[in-house]
Amino acid sequence: MSLASLLKEHGQMRTYRHGTSVLLQGEIPRHVYVVLDGLVRAYTISSSGEERYVGLYGKGDVFPLSFAIGEATSALFYYEAVSDTRALCVDKPSFDNALLTNHDAATSLLAHVGREYTTLTLRLTALAQARTIEKLAYTFYFLVFRYGIEREKGWYVIDIKLTQSMLGSLIGQTREGTARNLKQLVRAGVVQYKGSLYSVHREKLISFLGEDAFRDIAQH
Numbered sequence: 253m254s255l256a257s258l259l260k261e262h263g264q265m266r267t268y269r270h271g272t273s274v275l276l277q278g279e280i281p282r283h284v285y286v287v288l289d290g291l292v293r294a295y296t297i298s299s300s301g302e303e304r305y306v307g308l309y310g311k312g313d314v315f316p317l318s319f320a321i322g323e324a325t326s327a328l329f330y331y332e333a334v335s336d337t338r339a340l341c342v343d344k345p346s347f348d349n350a351l352l353t354n355h356d357a358a359t360s361l362l363a364h365v366g367r368e369y370t371t372l373t374l375r376l377t378a379l380a381q382a383r384t385i386e387k388l389a390y391t392f393y394f395l396v397f398r399y400g401i402e403r404e405k406g407w408y409v410i411d412i413k414l415t416q417s418m419l420g421s422l423i424g425q426t427r428e429g430t431a432r433n434l435k436q437l438v439r440a441g442v443v444q445y446k447g448s449l450y451s452v453h454r455e456k457l458i459s460f461l462g463e464d465a466f467r468d469i470a471q472h
Contacts, residue, residue: 254312255360256286256340262350263342268292268333275316275331283341284320287313290337291412294329295421305421307375308334310399310412314364320347321365335413371398378423385433387423389461392443396452406453413448 265288268274274292275281285292287309294306294315306329309315315331318324342350351358371394378390392410400408420430437443442460444451 253356253360255314255357255364256288256312258354258357258360259286259340259342259347259350262346263340266339266341268337268339270333270335272333273330274333274339275327277327277330279327280325281316281319281327281344283343284347285315285331286340286342287311287315288338288340290339291334292331292337292339293334293418294331296329303421304424305418307372308412308422312364313368314361317365317368319344320361334418367398375422384423384425384429385436386461387425388419388430388433389437389442389457391419391422392437392450392452393457393461395450396454396457400452400454403451406455407444407451408454410450410452414450415448 263283263286268290274285277296289311292309292313292315294309295303296306297303309331314320316324316327316329318328319326351361374390374394374397378387378394381387381390395410395412395414396408399411401411403409416431416434417427419434420427423430425433434443434445437460438445440456440460442453442456
């Protein structure tokens with residue numbers, strides 16, 4: 253059973269329209285949020301005024317996780333709905349009580365924290381690459397791990413809507429530079445896309461990266 257189902261009786265469902273701010277950086281949250289559908293981005297603003305994506309939160313994701321598990325008392329980033337989004341909002345005392353009294357809820361959150369750790373490791377690996385093409389390829393690896401759904405043999409649809417600007421922000425590059433490198437991945441048969449829907453051939457991506465050690469973690 254999903255964490256949202258286990259917490260349903262403890263929270264309220266709210267809808268956030270595209271572009272709506274959910275939390276501000278430094279704000280003391282009143283709730284822990286579990287995404288039911290839609291997409292929320294976490295971002296920060298650089299000293300030059302540029303927005304930089306920190307993470308994406310889709311169906312089943314919990315945010316702000318550091319607040320949820322008691323590691324921070326305020327929101328570390330800005331959170332904004334990228335698309336129309338429904339979220340289960342659970343006040344912190346109710347959230348804590350549910351974890352203490354419901355073993356399944358605690359186990360579900362632990363599994364989520366484990367997935368989030370792996371996701372962040374892949375994100376850091378992507379950002380550590382020297383070349384944009386490698387940053388982008390590893391970012392697709394992270395997206396397949398977290399949001400990929402196998403539709404055809406070997407091909408995984410990334411179950412969130414992505415723009416090239418979003419991909420660029422995830423790797424700290426311009427949209428134009430991201431588009432050029434995306435074309436290379438398309439020519440290599442690694443990525444296909446139509447509009448904001450992307451598909452990735454997992455085995456071809458692994459071969460492109462030359463990272464057989466990561467093969468198993470994509471099989472989620």
